[in-house]
Amino acid sequence: MYYTRILKPFNLLMPQTIDEAISILAKYGNKAKILAGGTDLLVKMRQRVLTPGCVVSVNKIKGLNAIDGDPKGELRIGAATTMRSIESSRVVQDYYTVLHEAVCQIGTAQVRNMATIGGNLCNASPAADTAPPLISLGAEIKIVSAPGNRETTRLIPIEGFFAGPGKTILQSDEMLTEIRLKPIAKGTGCAFLKIGRLGVDISKVSAAACIRIVDGVCKVARISLGAVAPTPIRAKKAEITLEGKKICEDIVAEAGDAGAEEIRPVKDMRSTADYRREVSKVIVRRVIIRACQRAGVDV
Amino acid sequence: MQTHMKSPTTFTVNGRTIRVEIEPHKTLLDVLRDDLDLTGTKCGCETGECGACTVLLDGKAVLSCLTLAVTADGKNIVTIEGLSEGEALHPLQSAFIEHGAIQCGYCTPGMILSANSLLNDNPNPTPEEIKKALSGNLCRCTGYQKVIEAVEDAAKRIRRM
Ligand SMILES: Cc1cc2nc3c(=O)[nH]c(=O)nc-3n(C[C@H](O)[C@H](O)[C@H](O)COP(=O)(O)OP(=O)(O)OC[C@H]3O[C@@H](n4cnc5c(N)ncnc54)[C@H](O)[C@@H]3O)c2cc1C
Ligand code: FES
Ligand code: FES
Numbered sequence: 181m182y183y184t185r186i187l188k189p190f191n192l193l194m195p196q197t198i199d200e201a202i203s204i205l206a207k208y209g210n211k212a213k214i215l216a217g218g219t220d221l222l223v224k225m226r227q228r229v230l231t232p233g234c235v236v237s238v239n240k241i242k243g244l245n246a247i248d249g250d251p252k253g254e255l256r257i258g259a260a261t262t263m264r265s266i267e268s269s270r271v272v273q274d275y276y277t278v279l280h281e282a283v284c285q286i287g288t289a290q291v292r293n294m295a296t297i298g299g300n301l302c303n304a305s306p307a308a309d310t311a312p313p314l315i316s317l318g319a320e321i322k323i324v325s326a327p328g329n330r331e332t333t334r335l336i337p338i339e340g341f342f343a344g345p346g347k348t349i350l351q352s353d354e355m356l357t358e359i360r361l362k363p364i365a366k367g368t369g370c371a372f373l374k375i376g377r378l379g380v381d382i383s384k385v386s387a388a389a390c391i392r393i394v395d396g397v398c399k400v401a402r403i404s405l406g407a408v409a410p411t412p413i414r415a416k417k418a419e420i421t422l423e424g425k426k427i428c429e430d431i432v433a434e435a436g437d438a439g440a441e442e443i444r445p446v447k448d449m450r451s452t453a454d455y456r457r458e459v460s461k462v463i464v465r466r467v468i469i470r471a472c473q474r475a476g477v478d479v
Numbered sequence: 480m481q482t483h484m485k486s487p488t489t490f491t492v493n494g495r496t497i498r499v500e501i502e503p504h505k506t507l508l509d510v511l512r513d514d515l516d517l518t519g520t521k522c523g524c525e526t527g528e529c530g531a532c533t534v535l536l537d538g539k540a541v542l543s544c545l546t547l548a549v550t551a552d553g554k555n556i557v558t559i560e561g562l563s564e565g566e567a568l569h570p571l572q573s574a575f576i577e578h579g580a581i582q583c584g585y586c587t588p589g590m591i592l593s594a595n596s597l598l599n600d601n602p603n604p605t606p607e608e609i610k611k612a613l614s615g616n617l618c619r620c621t622g623y624q625k626v627i628e629a630v631e632d633a634a635k636r637i638r639r640m
Contacts, residue, residue, distance in 0.1 A: 288615025
């Protein structure tokens with residue numbers, strides 16, 4: 181892989197507000213790249229995978245790195261919030277455990293101090309660890325752009341955000357500003373699991389589940405997998421297998437098998453497709469069991 | 480487009496306020512080593528994997544190889560050179576020496592700053608917590624065990640201070 185010490189020179193802009201940032205994007209179009217934590221972007225710039233003429237740092241934009249609202253109404257996480265801040269958030273830990281579990285396992289301490297949730301999503305790696313939890317939580321994201329031919333603000337379900345490896349539906353003049361989480365319904369348990377070579381590594385397979393159980397019966401199941409397809413995916417067959425059924429060992433095993441049927445794994449330096457398929461079964465089963473336990477039902 | 484434009488940048492390094500003109504594409508690692516002669520901060524992989532370039536930015540351990548220096552404007556930076564007070568070593572530094580947690584020493588500045596960041600948040604970490612906090616600092620010499628012992632011992636010394 182091509183790699184060089186020195187970054188190709190660029191123009192660096194540090195807007196103070198979202199409005200300033202989007203007008204810069206409107207002006208420079210695809211010559212500009214947003215810089216948040218830099219843990220993906222600067223690596224790609226060193227490898228010359230990306231050579232933006234203009235880098236737009238969002239670090240000075242106030243409020244873009246805050247967690248506010250409340251879990252009974254709506255919780256809002258700013259796009260530039262670091263993994264570290266999310267990891268330390270009591271609200272996320274207590275209510276959105278699936279997201280807490282994912283961010284705790286991302287990279288290393290230094291990476292978590294730098295890496296942002298918006299950068300993780302916009303980088304659009306199929307293995308991005310915050311994607312499956314957010315999909316399982318039914319999160320929405322807020323996208324803004326400068327006045328022009330399009331709506332200047334749109335809210336879309338996170339599920340529709342990813343378009344392929346490294347690709348999202350963001351246009352070059354748009355930026356992600358916020359992630360919104362709905363309240364968790366009573367009787368819901370959620371969990372995240374990931375398999376990597378070492379704990380700190382990029383996921384080979386990851387899975388998130390949010391399951392609502394009433395009187396032992398699964399009412400709603402949301403299951404999502406990472407690193408097993410060109411984008412993070414929802415395992416709808418696994419969800420259908422569970423919904424309306426009494427939770428028991430057999431049905432959970434069936435859901436694991438159904439989940440593994442939906443994956444479209446690639447073979448890369450991290451694992452073979454067969455390995456990912458076998459592991460998906462196990463990890464879907466385990467993540468469901470853990471979510472059910474948190475909903476108060478032992479399997 | 481006005482590329483290469485140097486930006487006046489002011490930050491605090493090891494307690495001293497420093498004003499420098501920096502090209503936007505220079506990383507904090509470049510500026511510390513090449514412009515400020517603070518060569519204690521090491522350059523290993525420059526892709527975020529090894530932790531040799533770790534410094535504290537507003538008290539948190541970050542990778543200087545993936546930080547553009549201009550974006551550190553207004554912030555407080557601590558490098559390994561800023562840990563000792565005159566000739567008096569920081570307890571982490573003494574503990575590393577006494578426990579044989581240094582061999583070639585290349586990883587040590589990063590290790591010590593990561594450990595320092597941990598101890599600021601958690602003065603009494605378990606060995607597991609130490610391992611997790613240092614998982615972003617690779618060492619090719621020590622085998623890590625002595626490093627963990629040194630951090631545990633330093634934590635004890637700091638708690639007594
Ligand atoms: C050693 C190491 C270990 C890692 N381990 C993991 C891991 O375990 N799991 C994992 O998921 N990732 C991991 N990563 C990848 C990376 O740290 C994460 O994806 C991180 O969240 C990226 O965020 P960032 O703020 O650093 O993004 P940046 O690098 O700043 O940006 C990434 C991309 O998103 C765009 N972008 C950023 N913010 C916005 C926005 N608000 N609107 C529009 N576009 C935006 C940028 O233009 C860029 O294209 C690791 C990286 C390293 C170096
Ligand atoms: S040199 Fe920065 S992490 Fe290796
Ligand atoms: S002491 Fe040599 S790399 Fe750690």
